[in-house]
Amino acid sequence: MSSRYPKDFIWGVATSAYQIEGAAADDGRTPSIWDTFCKVPGAIFDGSSGDIACDHYHRLEEDLDIMARIGASAYRFSISWPRVQPNGKGPMNPRGLDFYDRLLDGLLKRNIAPHLTLYHWDLPQALEDKGGWAEYDTALRFADYAQVVAQRLGDRVKFIVTHNEPWIVSILGYETGIFAPGIKDRKKAYQASHHLLISHGLAVQAMRALGKNIEFGIALNLSPFHSLTNDPADLAKVKLEDGLLVRWYTDSLFKGEYPDDILVHLGSDIPTIKPGDFDAITTPIDFLGVNYYSRNVVDANKQVPPPGSLGMTEMGWEVYPNGLVELCTRLKQDYKNLPAIYITENGAAYSDKLDGESVHDEKRTEYLKLHTDAVANTIAAGVDIRGYFVWSLFDNFEWAFGYTMRFGIVYIDYKSQKRILKDSALWYSQFIASEKSSQ
Ligand code: IFM
Helix, strand or coil: CCCCCCCCCEEEEEHHHHHHHHCCCHCCCEEEHHHHCCCCCCCCCCCCCCCCCCCCCCCHHHHHHHHHHHHEEEEECCCCCHHHHHCCCCCCCCCHHHHHHHHHHHHHCCCEEEEEEEECCCEHHHHHCCHHHCCHHHHHHHHHHHHHHHHHHHHCCCCEEEEEEEEHHHHHHHHHCCCCCCCCHHHHHHHHHHHHHHHHHHHHHHHHCCCCCCEEEEEECCCCCCCCCCCCHHHHHHHHHHHHHHHHHHHHHHCCCCHHHHHHHHHHHHCCCCCCCHHHHHHHHHHHEECCCCCCECCCCCCCCCCCCCEECCCCCCCHHHHHHHHHHHHHCCCCCCCCCEEEEEECCCCCCCCCEECCCHHHHHHHHHHHHHHHHHHHHCEEEEEEEEEEECCCHHHHHHCCCCCCCCCEECCEEEECCCCCCCHHHHHHHHHCCCC
């Protein structure tokens, strides 16, 4: 049968540095805001941290072999900023960079394309001590860091994502405070959000100036919002939530403005916007990363339990593959200058049980089948999607949930650090092989 995906479609797996690397104090790495936040009593559900995590830093070769065994065509990972630039500015740490050198070489040796993310939430604590993302200077520091990383590693990387999920960084980090750095101040949150977007654009400019053959993008956590009624108050809430999560980012990146309704909503918490800021934010990008997990159902006052005929994951997120089709087709319709899309994250947490040397995670496998099918349907609807990354390759440190949520297609026994391919990994491996052979 012929494939429903374009030729050279990328089938990948994804992780991030703080969630898997461990080795928190090795080879000159300094604390990030997550190292600090994990020490706050009650901040992490099980009181854990990423100190050891999957110990990936010390098990690189074994982990690369697992990716090869799965047959992934690409690996999306992030660089730990405090590992490679311990003070967030100034001298780079050669031992930290060496690790990513080894990672890149190991990937290329196995014919796996590296997709590098510069920032997956682990800001050097030294920069947070100066105000973090709420300060404009952090955007300048980020652009410098990006340029040095691209200079050093860009000969072996064809895809670079600047930020992963800036909504999470600003809103959960600076407004609700349930993520690092744990600040609860809406004005700061929106200032942080604005600086993250500027830093994205400045970083792309700085990296592009190197003249390397690299495609640049940003990964957003996006989700459609639905109401179960046609009540005007419920529909107004849908519009507001969509504005806060989706349009705030997509309008600024692709239209060069924040949505009017959201500026009105924010009132005096509107960020300070300087002339030229949107010139940076709208710096053209080569792809948009979409991290898709579920939809959100709301009424006028709150998030409501979705009807969920396909069930819920352990995170309480509804399994709703049609949301991916709806979201991507809508983006294509709303933004004439929308670049190609990569689904940079998609996956599900379920409570897995070890059965000898196996994990029979039927629900996760089903989730992946439904969503890879949704990707095919979105492509059939005319959207330019070029790749799909499962979140996550490994069970890992799920932020404020600690190790209580397992997203991996590879099981991690945290006591022995043994890796066990779950049935979902075996399914994905066969799926990739059959897709590759039908091209
Ligand atoms: O684990 C996270 C990841 O770091 C960012 N996107 C969502 C995932 C699941 O919550």
